[in-house]
Amino acid sequence: MVAEVVEDKEEGGYALRCPELNGCVTAAPTVDKGFELLEDAKREWFSACLEDGIAIPEPSRAEDYSGQFKLRLPKSLHRLLAQRSSEEGVSMNQYCVYLLSKGL
Numbered sequence: 001m002v003a004e005v006v007e008d009k010e011e012g013g014y015a016l017r018c019p020e021l022n023g024c025v026t027a028a029p030t031v032d033k034g035f036e037l038l039e040d041a042k043r044e045w046f047s048a049c050l051e052d053g054i055a056i057p058e059p060s061r062a063e064d065y066s067g068q069f070k071l072r073l074p075k076s077l078h079r080l081l082a083q084r085s086s087e088e089g090v091s092m093n094q095y096c097v098y099l100l101s102k103g104l
Helices: 031-052 075-088 092-103
Strands: 004-007 014-017 025-028
Touching (some): 025 031, 075 092
Antiparallel strands (some): 004 014, 014 025
């Protein structure tokens, strides 16, 4: 299961959550402790859902995604991406994956 970790720069420590389990969150002073606490938070989250009769979502699977999506963009941005990918000597797809991964 995927976990999202966000550093709390104002208070210190880290917030961790399971995006697939709406409301399943915890906070800890370190990432390692956060993952320990997140396991507890998941158990409690599942228990609460079962007690309250709330449906538990099926886990997502990589097989559910093709790895492809189509995107419409302005011609000027398309031109810029094509130029930059050419300068880097990679395909525009590879360049866009690189840019997206840097942003995530």
